[in-house]
Amino acid sequence: MKTYVIPEYLVERDPRRCIRCKVCVNQCTYETHCYDPESDTIVSKDSTCVNCQRCVTMCPTNAITVKKNPNANRENANWTVEAIRDLKKASESGAVQITGMGNDKPAFNYWDRILLNASQVTNPSIDPLREPMEIRTYLGSKPDHIEIDYKDGVPELKTQLTPQLRLDTPIMFSAMSYGAISLNVHTALARAASECGTYYNTGEGGLDQSLYQYGDHTIVQVASGRFGVHPKYLDSGAAVEIKIGQGAKPGEGGHLPGKKVTPKIAAARNATPGVDLISPSNNHDIYSIEDLAQLNEELKTCNPHAKISVKVPVVPNIGTIAVGIAKAGADIINLSGYDGGTGAARTHALKFVGLPAEIGVKEAHRALCEAGLRHHVELWVDG
Structure with a gap:
């Protein structure tokens, strides 16, 4: 079918350099290049090129150049x-x-410019060049007050604390589901989290049983599709995350095409190979704080030692939403900003619907403090 969309990029091939080795044909996942046996030439379809530069890099004779197309529609402030x-x-x-891979709009991202200076948060401040310091963090709800006894001059904590997640590195791997990424990538994330003393999130695609051994550094996710959710899966994680929504596409569900649902992925997701897997836009068993509290208790019944996280997109009134989640008994609120990556989201939603994570942190923190609940929940941020 002929397209009337002006190509964004032009693929130029030097016929004097091209040896028709077909490397570009085999390497391009967008089918931009194809070989014509009748004329013994390789032709390019500019309309499918995304300027990934893979063909340019892999060409053994440097015969390919990808350029920005100088032809373009006339634009104005309303119609870019x-x-x-x-x-x-x-x-x-x-x-x-x-599209995928996050928001590409030129919004200022504070998280890329954050500086952790642990020497300035102690009283008195310490000299980081001469004194040992650590960035270890413990996550979990904190009591209103603690009681300490002294026996023979040695302090002993009387207050019983809830289980805490220990992070030697206070940065975690965000949720990426098995199916959106391969088993090799999931394994790499699990091993890296174990080595670095942090956690990785399975996403909503279940978990291959070979990765259960990394459970102490795993956050298992329960989403609207309930793919791969069963007692053994829930019991394999240090924390369980209830996914209400995603910052890159607030109010929308997910879709894993059937061609990606291999037998192994289907087994992990409790699904049928080759069949499209649709995640509804909302959890059909959560319509109130009471419903969320009930699911919270059910998950803790399967895994009594797990912390419960609730992931929500940063949207208007996120402060009120955060207070409701805290009242439902969650240990952690994961605020998902608009800049979060995703396997596939509507372009319009990805670029224009969500809000920055920085706004979500401020509003949620303020609302929780006003409600007297801030010390009961931890705030996580992705995106």
Whole structure:
């Protein structure tokens, strides 16, 4: 089918250098290059090129160049070239345009510029060059007050504390599901989390049984599709996360195409190989704080030692939502910002719907403090 969308990039091939080895044909996942046996030439389809530069890198004779197309639709403040292109693509395909890998808008990201200076948070401050310090963090609800006894001058804690998650490195791996990523990547995340003393999140795609051995550094996720959720799965994690939504696409569900549902992925997700897996846009058993509290208790019945996290997108009134989650008995609130990555989300939602994580932290912290609940829950952030 002929497309009337002006290509964003142009693929140029030097015929004097090209040896027709077909490396570009085999390497391109977007089918931009194809070999014509009748003319013994390789031709390119500019409309599918995304400028990933893989063909340029892999070409043994440096015969390929990818350039920005100087031809473009006329734009103004309301209709940018990007908006016109997306509208034409949607009109031609009849489908919603999806993308992944986070928001590419030029919004200022404070998390990329954060500085952790542990020497300045002690009283008195310490000299980081001469005195030992650590960034170990313990996550979990804190009591209103603690009682200490002294026996022979040695302090003993009388107050019983709830189980805490110990992070030697206060940065965790965000949720990525088995199916969206491969088993090799999941294994790499699990091993890295164990080595670094932190945690990785399984996402909503279940967990291969070979990774149960890393359970002390695993956060298992329960989402709207309930894929791969069973007692052994829930009991394998140090924490259980209830996914209400995702910052990159608030109010939307997920879709794993059937061609990606291999027998191993289907086994982990309790699904049928080759069948599309749809995650509903909402959890059909959670419509109130009481429903969330009930699910919280059910999960703790399966894994009494696990901390319960609730993941919500940063949206208007996130402060009120955070207070409700805390009242439902959650140990952790995971605030998901608009800049979070995703396997696939509507382009429009990814770029224009969510809010920055920084706003979510401020609003949730303020609301929880006003409600007197801040010390009962931890705040996590992704995106």
